[in-house]
Each structure stands twice: as C-alpha cells, then as structure tokens.
Amino acid sequence: MTGYDTKLALYVDGEWLGADGRDTQDVLNPATGAAHGALPLATAADLDRALDATRRGFIAWRATAPEARAAILTRTAALIRERADHLARIATLEQGKIQVEAKGEALFAAALLDFHAGEAVRIYGRVLPRAPGGRSLVLQQPVGPVAAFCAWNFPIMNVVRKIAPALAAGCSIIIKPSEETAGSAIEVMRCFQDAGLPGNVAQCVFGVPDMVSRQLLASPITRKLSFTGSVPVGKHLMKLAADTMMKTTMELGGHxxxxxxxxxxxxxxxxxxxxxxxxxxxxxxxxxxxxxxxxxxxxxxxxxxxxxxxxxxxxxxxxxxxxxxxxxxxxxxxxxxxxxxxxxxxxxxxxxxxxxxxxxxxxxxxxxxxxxxxxxxxxxxxxxxxxxxxxxxxxxxxxxxxxxxxxxxxxxxxxxxxxxxxxxxxxxxxxxxxxxxxNSVRLSAPDAPFGGVKDSGHGSEDGPEGVAAHLVTKTVHMV
Missing domain, CATH: 3.40.309.10 (Aldehyde Dehydrogenase; Chain A, domain 2)
Incomplete structure (x- = not known):
C-alpha cells in the first residue's frame, strides 16, 4: 500500500532474515483489510541463533561503560525524532490509529530513550559501615538476557518501552513484537542498528506466539521476562517462566x-x-x-x-x-x-x-x-x-x-x-x-513508573523503577 515501504524481516545477530525457507503471515491495513506484505516467521533454528547471540551480547554489553550505553540510547532517540513522520505512517498503515496519535507515540518513545540514557549512568549501590578496614558493598547488576513480548496497540512505544530499560541496565534482549504491527517494530530496530547498537545485543523475532514463548522461556540463557498483553496470556507466560525462576514484569489488562x-x-x-x-x-x-x-x-x-x-x-x-x-x-x-x-x-x-x-x-x-x-x-x-x-x-x-x-x-x-x-x-x-x-487523563511519563496491581500485573516500566526491574542485588563483604 502507498507509503508502506518497510521490508518485513527478522533481525537476528545483526542480520536481517527474509522469507526464504520460512512460513509467513500477512500484515494487513486495518482501514481496508488489504495486505501490505508477508512477514517471515522464525523457525526453531532462528530462535536458537537469537538465544546464542543474546548470550554473547550480554557478556559484552554488561562490560560496556554506562556512558557508552547511554550514548547509543541518545543517538537512537535522535533518529526516532528524525524519522517520526515515517514511523507514524507505518504505524497508522498497519495498526489504524490516526497520524497525530502515531507521531505523538514516536516522540514519546524518543523521550523514553533519553530518560533511560540518563538512568544508565545512575545505577548506584551503597557502602555499609563496618569496623575499620572492613567494607560491605551492595551492588546493582544486570539480571541477564531478557525475553520481551509486547502488544500491537502501541507498536512504536511498546517496543522502546521494553528495549530501553534493558539496555540501560546492561542487559541484552530478544523482543517479539506483535506480528500484526511488525513494520513499526522493524523500523524502530533499524534506528537502534543505525545508532551503533551491536547486533548481538538486541534481537527482533516474529513467529507463532506459543512456539516462540515456550522456546525462549525454557532456555537457561533467558533470565528475565517482560510482557505486555492480556491477563490470561500473562498468567500462562508466568507459569512457563516459573520453571527457570526468572524475574518477571507483567503489564496486563485493565478496566x-x-x-x-x-x-x-x-x-x-x-x-x-x-x-x-x-x-x-x-x-x-x-x-x-x-x-x-x-x-x-x-x-x-x-x-x-x-x-x-x-x-x-x-x-x-x-x-x-x-x-x-x-x-x-x-x-x-x-x-x-x-x-x-x-x-x-x-x-x-x-x-x-x-x-x-x-x-x-x-x-x-x-x-x-x-x-x-x-x-x-x-x-x-x-x-x-x-x-x-x-x-x-x-x-x-x-x-x-x-x-x-x-x-x-x-x-x-x-x-x-x-x-x-x-x-x-x-x-x-x-x-x-x-x-x-x-482531574487528569495523563498517566504516562518517562520518569514515572507505569504498571498495575492485582490481575493487572506486577512490576513497573518507565521511571527508575523500569531500570530497577532489570537489575539484581549482590552484597560483597570484605574484611
């Protein structure tokens, strides 16, 4: 369709993978029902490759200086702002929202990246008082590779909301956006790639949801699950995550x-x-x-x-x-x-x-x-x-x-x-x-935690709490 110029592909280990040898799923224009193109779906081998890449990426990324991580987030934010009109057009053509809302979503995503760039250099520990000559240190360290699944309703922002805090914390990530809004996610990933993010640090895959989630969450490589979606699916994924005791953030439904x-x-x-x-x-x-x-x-x-x-x-x-x-x-x-x-x-x-x-x-x-x-x-x-x-x-x-x-x-x-x-x-x-x-309808801000209670989930995205959700605490005692 006019204006939909995204090449639909998977992004694994820095390489864009097309439809050859893979099943596909059409991405539709909700205003007409017509197909934009065929999206390749990941095979089991593709997912294994993504897991291995994110394992290697984590080793290197956690050792990258916080200032360097922050710089890539900042450059990505700048690219999203430069490409906001293009991103908005793709989002409207595959998700349906009006252009002004889609562009606002892109600009909010850029603001999220800027905020998390600042948080990357503010991951503090503390020193506990001990007898002279002794020290006890409390350290905050990245939890490890993240598997993130996000919904189709905010196809630009949801992707950034998952990736930005993970990268700020020093984690690598495999993200599976919705197949129905794949083009928006792909264009966001191109911004990260063009900003200099190493190809093994962030992967973007699409596929049969149950197959993808079972394979990624069963792997000992994955140490964190972040999910945005319905309550029933969230509860299902938590059960899968329990087998490897991984950390979870669940942003589920509301009413x-x-x-x-x-x-x-x-x-x-x-x-x-x-x-x-x-x-x-x-x-x-x-x-x-x-x-x-x-x-x-x-x-x-x-x-x-x-x-x-x-x-x-x-x-x-x-x-x-x-x-x-x-x-x-x-x-x-x-x-x-x-x-x-x-x-x-x-x-x-x-x-x-x-x-x-x-x-x-x-x-x-x-x-x-x-x-x-x-x-x-x-x-x-x-x-x-x-x-x-x-x-x-x-x-x-x-x-x-x-x-x-x-x-x-x-x-x-x-x-x-x-x-x-x-x-x-x-x-x-x-x-x-x-x-x-x-007396306000504005509940989202880059510096404010976003999340629910009861069946609406647990943990927070955005704000310092979003980065904290990707960290684990370690205590080091020295005498």
Whole structure:
C-alpha cells in the first residue's frame, strides 16, 4: 500500500532474515483489510541463533561503560525524532490509529530513550559501615538476557518501552513484537542498528506466539521476562517462566473506572474523557471504561458524552480530518459487537454508536459507542472491552463510588474528577490501581513508573523503577 515501504524481516545477530525457507503471515491495513506484505516467521533454528547471540551480547554489553550505553540510547532517540513522520505512517498503515496519535507515540518513545540514557549512568549501590578496614558493598547488576513480548496497540512505544530499560541496565534482549504491527517494530530496530547498537545485543523475532514463548522461556540463557498483553496470556507466560525462576514484569489488562463527582468542571471533564476514551479506537490498556457518575449530574453527563461521541469522525487514520481510525484487526469489531449486544440484553440503553460501519471498504471499523445504565451483570462491565465502548452508571455516595472502582480484579488505571481537595486525597489512597489520575487523563511519563496491581500485573516500566526491574542485588563483604 502507498507509503508502506518497510521490508518485513527478522533481525537476528545483526542480520536481517527474509522469507526464504520460512512460513509467513500477512500484515494487513486495518482501514481496508488489504495486505501490505508477508512477514517471515522464525523457525526453531532462528530462535536458537537469537538465544546464542543474546548470550554473547550480554557478556559484552554488561562490560560496556554506562556512558557508552547511554550514548547509543541518545543517538537512537535522535533518529526516532528524525524519522517520526515515517514511523507514524507505518504505524497508522498497519495498526489504524490516526497520524497525530502515531507521531505523538514516536516522540514519546524518543523521550523514553533519553530518560533511560540518563538512568544508565545512575545505577548506584551503597557502602555499609563496618569496623575499620572492613567494607560491605551492595551492588546493582544486570539480571541477564531478557525475553520481551509486547502488544500491537502501541507498536512504536511498546517496543522502546521494553528495549530501553534493558539496555540501560546492561542487559541484552530478544523482543517479539506483535506480528500484526511488525513494520513499526522493524523500523524502530533499524534506528537502534543505525545508532551503533551491536547486533548481538538486541534481537527482533516474529513467529507463532506459543512456539516462540515456550522456546525462549525454557532456555537457561533467558533470565528475565517482560510482557505486555492480556491477563490470561500473562498468567500462562508466568507459569512457563516459573520453571527457570526468572524475574518477571507483567503489564496486563485493565478496566479503568472513572469517578465523576457533581463538583467537577463538567464540560471540561466530558471533553477530556471523550477524547481519551476513543483515542486509538479505545484499544488502550489504561483507557477509561466504566464511568461512574454522581446521580445529580448523571443525565447531563450522559447527554453531553453521547453528543460529543456522535460528532467524532471515524475513518482511515491517514486522512487528516479523521478523529478515530479502525480497530487493529478483524477480531475486534466482532468482539465489541458481542459486548454491546449483551449489555443491551441486560438492560443498557444505547446512546451512541453500537455497530460496524457500512462504508468501511473492507476495514475493521466500529462506531464509537456509549451505553448508559449498564448492569453490573453485563459482560462488558466485567471483561476488558479493549475497544470504543463507554459504559455509564450512576452512584450516590463517595463510598459507593470507591466500592465500584475496586469491584473488579483489575488494578491498572483509574480516574477521578472532583474539585474537593480532601476527596482527592481520599480517592488517591483508597482506589486499588497502580496509577490514578485526578482531574487528569495523563498517566504516562518517562520518569514515572507505569504498571498495575492485582490481575493487572506486577512490576513497573518507565521511571527508575523500569531500570530497577532489570537489575539484581549482590552484597560483597570484605574484611
């Protein structure tokens, strides 16, 4: 398709490997359903080669001066900024998000690299006081080769979010991005390669997910698992990782509650939430999903939210006036449609959207959807929808709101809108989530930890905590 000029390949031990002798999988344009090209899938021999490369790469990379590691991260950030328009185009053509969102993702990835370049030279230990002539040292050292698996919803940022902290800590890495958004990952890897990263330090493979994960996680070479994806797959991978007692970071699904109180700035709140709910067609792990609105403003909120939702222009993300693009693959509209039908069957009222687009030209479109008075029994109120669907319910008291926010086993992101300072403090303490936004929808920042609790996973990415997740502690006693 026009503009999709990525050569689809594996990157193993500094070499780009094409389709010869390998099975392939088509990479699709979600706006049309047409294929961009055939992606080669790794064989068992390819994975063995990647493991051996990352073993050798770790030995050399951990011995590389922190300043030298930082310099490569900084150069990669500069290249991503230079190529941001190209990266954004590839991401839109294979994932569907609108261009402004895709370019913003690329620039955020560059900021992550700059931050982790700084962290590479700030991995400190400490000296413990002992009797004269003695010392005890606490050292932080890289855990070892990393296996990282990431989702398709942020195909540029997710790749950088895995690789940057690993490299900053002194680890080598094998990353398996989604096959559905392979081109974005490949272009990011080219930035690392062109910045001077040795070819055996970072590998990029694609393949049958279960085969790849079993082979990489069974190897004694792999010492760390980092995964972004669904709760069921995360739990499966943790079981595989347990056999070799490797360290894990799990960034799993969410079901973001939004608590809207009657003292909020209502119009500003609705404007923020509609934009945030439907960015990336709702395919965001921290997306606001369950909107619990205080009774006194519930009807006004529902009407305003539905009105703004209906005004959104849905279309090809390459078009400059599009506000929401297609869903990323043909599975998603069907799944969202089933959730909408179930919610209506259990009493929900459809205020906006609710169906696929008739004029989608073969693409994977679903209209932005708003449902009010959604029953707690509805599937969508209990399963992560991961799509353009907003679920509205009223509440009476603060205690009711907190109870609803904490009702599910998920604990990734939550949002609260109130001008009452005492209530803001209470909500920040009481809500069970790894990240809480108070009058804000911005939960990601390079210097802030990103992660969840309960079924939404453990460990953090970004911030100093992201690098710490790739380190092990060693104590050295000297007399």
């Amino acid at each position: 973001g509650p939004v608590l809207v109180f009657d003292d909020c700035d209502l119009d500003k709140t609705i404007d923020l939430l509609v934009a945030h709910k439907f960015r990336n067609a709702g395919q965001v792990c921290i997306a606001p999903t369950r909107f619990h609105v205080q009774e006194g403003i519930y009807d006004r909120f529902a009407a305003g939210f539905a009105e703004r939702t209906k005004a959104l222009k849905v279309g090809d993300g390459m078009q400059p006036d599009t506000q929401m693009g297609p869903m990323a693959n043909p599975r998603r509209p069907e799944a969202i449609g089933a959730l909408v039908a179930d919610a209506q069957a259990t009493g929900a009222k459809l205020l906006a959207g609710g169906d696929t687009r008739d004029d989608s030209n073969g693409g994977f479109f679903f209209t932005p959807t708003v449902l009010s008075d959604v029953s707690l029994e509805a599937r969508a109120m209990n399963e992560e929808p991961f799509g353009p669907i907003a679920l509205l319910r009223p509440f009476a008291t603060v205690d009711d709101a907190i109870e609803q926010a904490n009702r599910l086993p998920f604990g990734l992101a939550a949002y609260c809108f109130t001008e009452n300072g005492r209530r803001q403090n209470l909500l920040g303490d009481a809500i069970e989530a790894g990240m809480v936004g108070i």
